[in-house]
Amino acid sequence: MKEIHSDRHLKAYGSPRMTTELQEKHGLACSENRVVCLMANNDLKARHKASFRPKTTVQDTTQKASPNIPANTEKPSAPGQICVSDITYVATREGWLYLAVVIDL
DSSP: OHHHHHSTTTTTOOHHHHHHHHHHTTOOOOOHHHHHHHHHHTTOOOOOOOOOOOOOOOOOTTSOOOOOGGGGSOOOSSTTSSEEEEEEEEEETTEEEEEEEEEEO
């Protein structure tokens, strides 16, 4: 089990996959409960992959924040004079999609 776990691609193996690996590829008869106990006794733990979080902005703390221009201007008298926008990512089954929104104030 230590040899299997030492492989950099297999360090993510928990007890279910470790049991399957031992039974099918190494021909060892063992139950999942036994593998759980042995992994715990040898401090072998599955490594979980961190979820992806897109980062759209890298903040520079040495710079001043941008002024809130729409708050400091008069109310628009006609459509299309002041627009604001933002973007975000949306996780879908097909992958990450961009969502951009533009609002006419």
